[in-house]
Amino acid sequence: MDNPTTPSPAPANIPASAGVGRRTALKAVGATLGAAAFAKALAPLTEWAPNISVSEFLQKHYKQLGREELAAILARLEAETLERYGAEVHISDVPPQDDVQFAYALNLSICIGCRKCAEACHKENNHDRPSQQSYIRVLEMQKGSLDLEKGNAHYDHPVPQKDKFYMPVQCHQCDRPPCVSVCPVEATWKEKDGIVVVDYNWCIGCRYCEAACPYHARRFNWTTPSIPKEEVTPVQAYLSNRIRPQGVMEKCTFCLHRTRNGRLPACLEACPTGARVFGNLLDPDSEIRWVLENKRVFVLKEDVGTRPRFYYFFDE
Amino acid sequence: MSPAVAPVPVPADATPTPPWTHHFKDYARFLIRSLIRATDGGWLFYGWMTLLTAIALVGANAWAVQVRDGMGVTALSDHVSWGLYIANFTFFVGVAAGAVMMVIPAYLYHDESMHDVVIVGELLAVAAISVCLFFVTVDLGRPDRFWHLLPGLGRFNFPFSMLTWDVIVLWGYLLINLHISGYLLYTRFLGLRPNPRWYVPFVFLSIVWAISIHTVTAFLYCGLGGRPFWNTALLAPRFLTSAFVSGPAFIILALQVIRRVSSFHVGDGPIRTLVNVMRITILINLLMVASEVFTEFYAGGSHTASARYLYFGLHGHNALVPWIWTSVAFTTIAAILLLRPRITEHLVLLDIACVLAFIGLWIEKGMGLIVPGFVPSTLHELVEYLPNRTEWMISAGIWAFGLMIYTLALKIALPIFTGEFTLQSSPPATRPVTGQDTAASR
Numbered sequence: 001m002d003n004p005t006t007p008s009p010a011p012a013n014i015p016a017s018a019g020v021g022r023r024t025a026l027k028a029v030g031a032t033l034g035a036a037a038f039a040k041a042l043a044p045l046t047e048w049a050p051n052i053s054v055s056e057f058l059q060k061h062y063k064q065l066g067r068e069e070l071a072a073i074l075a076r077l078e079a080e081t082l083e084r085y086g087a088e089v090h091i092s093d094v095p096p097q098d099d100v101q102f103a104y105a106l107n108l109s110i111c112i113g114c115r116k117c118a119e120a121c122h123k124e125n126n127h128d129r130p131s132q133q134s135y136i137r138v139l140e141m142q143k144g145s146l147d148l149e150k151g152n153a154h155y156d157h158p159v160p161q162k163d164k165f166y167m168p169v170q171c172h173q174c175d176r177p178p179c180v181s182v183c184p185v186e187a188t189w190k191e192k193d194g195i196v197v198v199d200y201n202w203c204i205g206c207r208y209c210e211a212a213c214p215y216h217a218r219r220f221n222w223t224t225p226s227i228p229k230e231e232v233t234p235v236q237a238y239l240s241n242r243i244r245p246q247g248v249m250e251k252c253t254f255c256l257h258r259t260r261n262g263r264l265p266a267c268l269e270a271c272p273t274g275a276r277v278f279g280n281l282l283d284p285d286s287e288i289r290w291v292l293e294n295k296r297v298f299v300l301k302e303d304v305g306t307r308p309r310f311y312y313f314f315d316e
Numbered sequence: 317m318s319p320a321v322a323p324v325p326v327p328a329d330a331t332p333t334p335p336w337t338h339h340f341k342d343y344a345r346f347l348i349r350s351l352i353r354a355t356d357g358g359w360l361f362y363g364w365m366t367l368l369t370a371i372a373l374v375g376a377n378a379w380a381v382q383v384r385d386g387m388g389v390t391a392l393s394d395h396v397s398w399g400l401y402i403a404n405f406t407f408f409v410g411v412a413a414g415a416v417m418m419v420i421p422a423y424l425y426h427d428e429s430m431h432d433v434v435i436v437g438e439l440l441a442v443a444a445i446s447v448c449l450f451f452v453t454v455d456l457g458r459p460d461r462f463w464h465l466l467p468g469l470g471r472f473n474f475p476f477s478m479l480t481w482d483v484i485v486l487w488g489y490l491l492i493n494l495h496i497s498g499y500l501l502y503t504r505f506l507g508l509r510p511n512p513r514w515y516v517p518f519v520f521l522s523i524v525w526a527i528s529i530h531t532v533t534a535f536l537y538c539g540l541g542g543r544p545f546w547n548t549a550l551l552a553p554r555f556l557t558s559a560f561v562s563g564p565a566f567i568i569l570a571l572q573v574i575r576r577v578s579s580f581h582v583g584d585g586p587i588r589t590l591v592n593v594m595r596i597t598i599l600i601n602l603l604m605v606a607s608e609v610f611t612e613f614y615a616g617g618s619h620t621a622s623a624r625y626l627y628f629g630l631h632g633h634n635a636l637v638p639w640i641w642t643s644v645a646f647t648t649i650a651a652i653l654l655l656r657p658r659i660t661e662h663l664v665l666l667d668i669a670c671v672l673a674f675i676g677l678w679i680e681k682g683m684g685l686i687v688p689g690f691v692p693s694t695l696h697e698l699v700e701y702l703p704n705r706t707e708w709m710i711s712a713g714i715w716a717f718g719l720m721i722y723t724l725a726l727k728i729a730l731p732i733f734t735g736e737f738t739l740q741s742s743p744p745a746t747r748p749v750t751g752q753d754t755a756a757s758r
Contacts, residue, residue, distance in 0.1 A: 205457020214542025
């Protein structure tokens with residue numbers, strides 16, 4: 001059979017060959033059907049893939065980008081926001097300043113649990129509207145106890161209640177951040193002014209950081225965020241409040257698009273009681289320095305060794 | 317057919333060539349004939365493979381929808397951000413590591429009867445690791461950015477992230493086992509004696525490596541200070557012990573199926589050895605569970621909230637209570653059955669014990685370990701989780717795909733070991749023709 005010079009096969013071979021043919025034909029039909037079914041099963045991927053441009057797929061890590069590459073990416077992201085959300089936005093890259101170390105403090109004696117900070121965060125950071133996402137969670141705590149187990153994040157009644165105090169929790173921008181250590185691809189890191197950021201275009205969405213954070217400070221984009229175009233906050237930064245893609249992590253950045261330009265975080269501006277204090281630790285005249293020097297401050301879960309930059313204090 | 321055929325190959329063989337070049341041709345033949353053999357069989361085989369293909373396709377479709385619409389189609393949330401996928405991943409790392417319980421008797425203790433069937437365990441390691449890698453992939457929010465994890469191309473946060481260690485040990489274990497089984501199969505296909513120099517060092521490496529994959533996987537969880545339920549030094553030893561129950565349990569079942577559907581000889585010796593291993597490991601595992609439960613409940617406090625939630629429910633939330641008690645019951649019954657002195661003579665009872673142990677530990681390492689780590693959350697919110705239809709479909713699809721890999725690998729490997737499938741034997745499809753051919757030419 002293998003040899004072309006062989007005389008034509010004896011008739012005895014024909015039934016066997018025909019058997020092979022039938023079997024092979026059946027196999028071929030099976031393989032074709034299988035391949036067609038496989039293509040059909042994976043068809044939803046072809047509806048998803050066009051959302052990802054080649055330049056987005058090949059985009060390098062934020063720290064590896066040259067000035068021109070970054071400018072092109074920012075322009076592309078602005079165009080995509082216009083195309084997908086109908087909103088004209090300006091996305092910039094705001095680098096950290098020298099001689100600045102940001103820190104936050106919160107006065108638990110005067111916080112009334114109104115959740116205005118959480119709402120301001122929701123708007124400022126272009127969070128998904130249907131899920132009412134926010135980087136801030138406010139816990140209603142039992143007076144006389146700091147046990148989180150006695151806290152309640154889902155209270156729904158007039159505030160403040162007499163026997164309660166209120167403890168808003170957001171990213172503590174730890175100096176030893178477990179979320180940064182566990183990230184397998186260095187998609188999240190601590191900047192030199194102390195803010196922990198995420199490159200939303202580098203994150204692979206494994207959610208290990210979400211498991212590692214002791215403060216429930218990280219959020220995942222379970223779907224593509226949905227925001228009406230008139231509600232989109234137009235002043236955006238690459239590492240902070242630009243609208244995040246589906247399938248990546250996000251977190252509080254102390255509103256770095258504002259604070260690195262000399263403004264205050266949105267949550268602080270929204271607070272009606274003045275419970276929030278934000279500033280530069282290296283500035284001896286700053287309010288944050290005064291609080292740290294004159295109040296008995298504490299950090300949440302000091303025992304886990306994360307060294308937060310978010311301090312709580314009581315007035316009395 | 318005629319004597320004229322015979323001389324043809326002779327001049328080709330006679331041309332002087334370096335001794336190793338024939339491997340290009342032979343290896344290609346090995347691959348092609350393996351492919352033919354892997355897609356050829358009786359109705360039972362076709363039926364089994366069609367069933368697995370159908371399940372795998374349902375899973376593939378569910379995954380494609382999940383990638384398109386986002387992981388919001390699962391029951392996962394910011395509170396419970398890992399669920400059924402990571403549970404399965406964790407468990408199947410154990411199954412892969414458990415295969416080493418055949419390798420150790422075969423190579424360290426020179427158990428001849430185990431040596432004859434050790435390929436069944438090595439191929440299980442390959443299939444189980446493939447399953448693990450699939451489960452991690454479907455858990456990624458952005459599978460298109462998978463290349464960010466590739467050393468050199470992406471940014472590999474080594475040695476700080478335990479996940480990068482896991483990538484290294486899992487891929488390493490896959491490659492080591494592919495090399496060992498691939499080398500043994502190819503040399504036997506050629507009809508040669510495998511040269512110990514080319515595989516025995518890798519066998520010993522695979523023993524150490526098997527321990528490492530489940531240790532590193534435990535370190536993923538126990539290294540997190542913010543999750544007290546996982547933050548225990550006992551986690552890695554517990555992972556290994558349960559792996560040495562679930563791996564042997566699966567292999568015992570597989571060996572019995574192989575005995576029925578193929579001509580590959582499986583003696584009672586290997587099954588007896590594996591039962592002896594399980595008898596010890598299942599009891600050590602129960603002891604470790606009891607030790608953890610005691611520590612959690614006797615001390616009390618808010619660090620033990622997850623354990624209280626898991627075993628008895630917390631503030632009216634008790635989704636996992638039926639799961640964990642099923643696990644406790646199954647593993648206890650399996651342990652008692654395995655203690656019967658003559659269990660290896662009552663194969664039905666042995667099979668029941670293996671199935672119970674496998675399911676019991678699947679729950680313990682999965683829903684009973686990953687999910688309660690998130691409930692209550694780090695801010696002590698009680699948000700529960702049970703997998704939804706999408707997650708079950710994707711998981712079933714991956715199980716089916718893993719069984720396909722295992723079936724096909726065994727379908728190629730077993731006839732090589734029985735000597736039915738060698739370079740001299742022809743592909744099964746053309747066997748009748750060639751048979752006559754050879755007969756005639758002689």
